[in-house]
Amino acid sequence: MMDKRIIIKVVVIVLLMVGICDAAGCVKNRPACQAGKTNADPVETILKRLKQQISNLDSYQCRIEYLFDQPLFESKTLRTGVLYYQRTEKKSALRIDFQTLKQDDEKQQKYTEHFIFDGQWLTVIDYQIKTVKMHQLAEPNEPVDAFELASQNFPIIGFDRTEDLREQFEIKLVTQQETELSEFIQLHLKVKPTSVYKDDYKTADFWIDRASALPARITAVSTEGEIYQIKLLEPEVNKRIDKKVFEIRIPEGFTVEKRRLEKIKKKND
Helix, strand or coil: CCCCCHHHHHHHHHHHHHHHHHHCCCCCCCCCCCCCCCCCCHHHHHHHHHHHHHHHCCEEEEEEEEEEEEHHHCEEEEEEEEEEEEECCCCEEEEEEEEEEEECCCCCEEEEEEEEECCCEEEEEECCCCEEEEEECCCCCCCCCHHHHHHCCCCCCCCCCHHHHHHHEEEEEECHHHCCCCCEEEEEEEECCCCCCCCCEEEEEEEEECCCCEEEEEEEEECCCCEEEEEEEEEEECCCCCHHHHCCCCCCCCEEEEECHHHHHHHHC
């Protein structure tokens, strides 16, 4: 089954794609995104506006489709579910509930697995093998935002300084003539040979839906040729989320394993 690192990649999508949408002026009650209306560098404009607007994001929820493609093994795994993110002045919380799984040409099946991050602990509840794994990622009085967690494994556009981002990637705005997906605005990032991400990724592409003015999807290609494609469907921005959504309920009979921060630090030394 897929590596649990999926949580890192999925965390990024919500924050990064919503941020790009805000950066381009794509929020509710505003016109749909339109690129290239200024003489300024459009990529520079998107990145700068993103940095200014990202602080307006308090919550995000949507349906999610995650496709993990391994061309070398001719294997594809599709998972679907729902995602919730909420940020307050003190901390952020994220929950992803995967509900189905489809392997290659097999029929879609029920597959329940929950990922919950509260700023300190990442909890993974696997209903297939009836286990709960809790990973401490921060000290009790030093919670980590989901953005910060994700940035350890993947670039988060809008949080890095524009000049730093350009040091890591070649970035361009893909024109309609270069893509069949003309209903989207697309940013293409190519990892530079000297980039800190050079051992993990080759490229990443991000799309914004022109009609709905909402984030649509991301596709990232690893150095091993693996393809991560995530689609965000029916997103809702800054809509109140019941705090009970982020509560952790351990099912009866499940085995619980805790991995505290001290052990993580020793392993990384």
